[in-house]
Amino acid sequence: MNYPVWELFAAGGGLPIALMAIVHVFVAHFAVGGGLFLVLTERKAYRENSKSILEYTRKHAKFFLLLTMVFGGLTGVGIWFTISVLSPGATSVLIHNFLYGWATEWVFFVVEIVALFVYFYTFGKMDQQRHLTVGWIYFGAAWASLFLINGIIAFMLTPGEWLQTGNFWHGFFNPTFWSSLVFRTFMAIVLAGVFGFVTATFMKDQQARAQLIRYNARWLLVPMVFLVASGWWYLQSVPEPARELILDRSPELVPYFKAFLWLSGAVFLGGLLLTARGGRRWQRPLAFVLMALALGYMGSFEYIREAGRHPYLIYDYMYSNGILTSQEERINAQGFLASAKWTSFDTVTPDNRQAAGREIFRLQCMNCHSVDGPQNDILPLTAKYDLFAMDAQLDGLGKLNDYMPRFMGTRQERKALAAYIVSDLHGKKPAEPHEAGAIAQRQHAVPPFDPDSDDYVLLAWNNLGMHCISDSSDWWVLLPPANDLFAQLIRRGPIPEVVTKGVEIEYAVEEGFENPAGKVPFWDNVEALFGTELEDNVGLSGNGMRGKMHLSKELSAFEASLVPVVPYPEEGGYMPYPLFHVTAKDAQSGEVLARTSMVAPTSTEMGCKNCHGGSWRVDGKAGFTDATSMDILATHDKNNRTDLLAAARNGEPKLCQSCHPDPVLGTEENPDYPNIMNFPAAIHGWHANYLTDRGAEVCSSCHPSSAAGPTGCLRGVHAGVGLDCTSCHGSLEDHALSLLKKELRAGKKGAARMMTHLEPNTVDKVQHIRPRTPWINEPDCLNCHVDYGKPESKDVSGFNKWTSGADELFRLRHEETGTIMCEACHGSTHANYPATNMYGKNRDNIQPQQYQGNSLPISSNKNCAVCHTMDMGFDMHHPNIYRDFRNTQLLEDGDGS
Incomplete structure (x- = not known):
């Protein structure tokens, strides 16, 4: 940030440093081990004459001289050149803090050069003992150079107490100094044997060649045992966060760590094979193959070591983009462009947004990423994102996968960077907003009701107000087709009675929705997903698209659970509000006692595609394409080291809740995965880190809650008076933290990681958020409607005051006499009467229209006569019931009449 940047768009991403460094380090270790090899081999020649x-x-x-002094010297200079122009900030820190260390190392390097030249040019011309002494001097100087450089290199991964003291010795003798030194020493000895194989295969004397190959094998095979042991010591001395990154958390490091392990065995095996009897014809190629394997072995180790300190160049001190950790807070407050020295802009404006985004990319991203290059190419990594998704990805950088630094700067700068990547690098136009477009109104009939002659009132409802389903069953299932229908039959009279005996209540879906199996692949995969076989169009509880409801004695209501309705009518398109016709009959005579109709809301408008790519599957409005579904699995596999995508391709899709417990599906903790969080906590906790500080609009990026979208599930009275998702659930951060805190208390270690970067919006501190179990501890209606009264203002919040159990949930609650369920009179959650439905003016208000000719809650405006055949004149079912409806403006606006 404080230095000009050498722009290497295609060759960027640290590739020049990596190529130069790996080759140089490979040769440099040989320069150490090879020095010892020369002295001991020469002594062996004298001893055996x-x-x-x-x-x-x-x-x-x-x-050895040509490779280590000439080629090694050139690559050494190359390293200094590349790091000075590509990572000037880190180079400056290393020079200024270890100036005398470098100076001492250069003295030893001069000694190496002189000693090696003397050693080579006096070979056979100097007294044997003196010549060996020169060799020992070379080796001592070479190992001293390794000693000094090791301290500086190890410092970058484990600066230790230097972070607090700035003391040279604290930085040099850092926590991994000794383990790294021992590991590198044995690595140097192993490489001496590897290169010894190469030169030995050029010997013409077959007997001498065989003897020297066996001799070189000891240099490779014996130290390899100690190399593995010291490597384990080295790994254990690495700080736990970096060790977890290497071993567990970073998907980018997985192939390199596997390569390191496999190459360890390959190098060992190659050394054994070379000792087998044979001619130069195959020994020489094998020796070069072994050298290539050793180079890969060294390269994979160096890559792991370098990457293990990510997101830092110098651990906990300087990020990989050269920004000091101490500067982050100031940059976020003042803005990145205003803080950087080598930029053309101080702030983002509408006129310079793309150009400013390029400046930010140059300074924050190019240290690690190339553009259309071989190393960390930014283009395939961001190809699936539109502007919204790219901004979300930048928002989440470094929070959960701390392999990369967090984005630093203002929200406007973050959006400028997102715009540059999406528009300039990918050439994408801004995505069109997801809107309902022209909605065809679906006609429905309001069943007749004669208050003077009808003896029964039949109330029916769906308990959730919206049941979202994932029509991605070929790959995975989040929620299956499973709508819960409820009904209560009330015998009218001076003292009305909820009828539960001697009656049958039947349900049937409206015409055009009878064949969901023809619209979604759920039934093709139900055995793999749920371990059961089902007939087409039959749900998980055995209920089909028509049938009889079953009495729930606990609820005093009839229920048809998990009815597999989908939002796809036979004629095509998308319609998330199919009707069910409900009929109450006398159980003995079959006489029809009452009829009504109800909406069974079901939506596939879940916005996973917004960040995971793909498109809408049906009518450009809803549904999961294979591209979206596969990317979700690939992302899960990458971040959690699972193999869900491969399993799905093999015909084994997964139910998310088969691993993640979830009360809504009744799934318990999987004993094979005891530390996995429940599904709502995991999915909200993860995504909250990518979608911070966005308010209610972020809810509709995943849920079908946008009023402009083709579902508009938030359609009840609360939406009508201007409330939104956050009014009850808090912001996404609030919502996620309440779930994560409960999992944290349960010992789920992933919860703390997800909570680290989340700050609440509704309360002052995380400590003030009350933990809760999803679907059980929900906002209570009485939080705002104290004693069933009118809230004092619209600014009240239902967040952080939860129901204590399932019996207090609005969808399962009864009024105070304990007979009639709240939703029977008020309508479903999120669709409370009067509700506004874009697919038909009163499609959600059929029963209020049927029984009282308006769209208000049942018995509103003192209309007790719906059930009571005598005037009541007082509150009965709950306080404040015997009064006029408060939100009459909804009727005046034409939305509820």
Whole structure:
């Protein structure tokens, strides 16, 4: 941020540093181990009086000189050049903090150069003992260089107490100094054996070649045992966050860690194979293959070590984009452009948004990402995102997957960067907003009711107000087709009676919705998902699209659970509000006692595609395409090291709640996965980190709650008076934190990780949020409607005051006499009377229209005569019931009459 940037769009992403560094480090370790190899091999020649071994040592020394001094020296200079122009901030820190360390290392390097030249050019010309002494001097200087450079390199991963003291020695003798030094020393010795194989295969004397190959094998195989042991010590000395990143959390590191383990065995096996009897014809190629494997082994280790300190260049001190951790808070407050020195803009304006976004990309992203290049190419990583999704991805950077730094700057700067990536790099136009478009009104009949002659009132409802389903069953299921229908039959009279005996209540879906199996693949996969077989159009509880309701004695209501209705009519298109016709009959005679109709809301307008790519499956309005479904599984696999996508492709899709417990489906904790959070906590906790500070509009990015969308599930009286999702549930952060706190108390370690970067909006501190169980502890109606009264203002909040159990939930609650369910008279959750439905003016208000000729809650405006055949004149079912309806403006506006 404080230095100009060398723009290497295609060759960026740290590729020049990686290529130069891996090759140099490979040769540099050989320069250490090879020095010891030369001295001991020469001594072996003297001890055995072997001219062939001595000649081999002399030729190996020439190869060693050219490779380590010439090529190694050039790549060493190359490293300094590349890091100084690509990571100038980190280079400056290393120079200023370890100036005398570098100076000392350069002194030893000069000693190495002089000693090696003397060693080579006096070979066979100097006294044996003196010549060996020169060799020992070279090795001592080389190992001293390793000692010094190791301290500085290890410092970048584990600066230790230096972060507090700034002391040279604290930084040098850091927590991984000794383990890293031992590991690198044995690595150097192993590489000496690897390169020894290469030069040995060029010997013409077959007997000498075989002897030297066996000799070199000892240099590779014996130290390899100690190399593995010291590698384990090294890993254990790495701080726990970095170790978790390497071993568990970072999907980017998985292939490199696997490669490191496999190459360990491959190098060991290659050394064994070379000791087998054979000619140069196959030994020489195998020796070069072994050298390539060793290079890959070194490269994978160095990549893991480098990546293990992510998102930092210097752990806990400087981020990988060169920004100091101490600068982050100031940058977020003042703005990134205003804080950076080498930018053309100080702030984002409508005129410079794309150009400013490019500046931010250059300074915050190019250290790690290339553009259409071989290393960390930004284009495939962001190809699926539109502007909304790209902004969300930037919002979530570094929060859950802390492999990358968090975005730093203002929201406007974040959107500018998102716009640059989406519009400039990908050439995408802004996405059109998801809107309902022209909605065809669906006609419905209001069943007749004669208050003077009819003896019964039949009330029927869906308990949720909206049941979302995922029509992605070929890949996974979030919620299956499963609508719950309820009904209560009331015998009218001076003292009305809820009838539960001697009657049958039947239900049947309206014409055009009888064949959901022809519209969604649920029945093709139900056995794999739920371990059961079902006939087409029959739901998980055995109920089909028509049938009889069953009495729930606990609720004093009839119920048809898990009816598998879908929002796709036979004629095509999308219609999320199919009707069910409900009929009450005398159980003995079959006489029809009452009829009514009700909406069974069901929607597939879940916005997963907004971030996971793909498109809407049906009519451009709703449903999951394969592209969206597969990306969700691929993302889950990447972040959690699962193999769900491969299983689904193999015909084994998963129910999300088969691993994540969820009260709504009655799934318990899976004993195979005891630490997994419940599904609502996991999904809201994860996504809240990507969608912060957005208010109610963020709800409709996932749920079908937007009034402009093709579902508009929030359609009841609360929406009519201007309330939104956050009025009851709080912001997404609030909602997520309430769920995560309960999981944190249950010992689910993932909860703390998801909570780290979430700040509440409705209350002051996280500590003030009351933990809750999803679907059980929900906002209580009486939070706002104290004693069933009118809230003092619209600013009241239902958040953080939960129902204590399921019996207090609005969808399961009874009025105070304990006979009639609240939803029977008030309508479903999110669709309380009077409700506004875009598919038909009073499609949700059929029963109020049927029994009282308006769309108000049953018995509103002192209309007790719906059930009571005598004037009551007082509150009965709950306080404040015997009064006029408060929100009469809804009727005056034409929305509820």
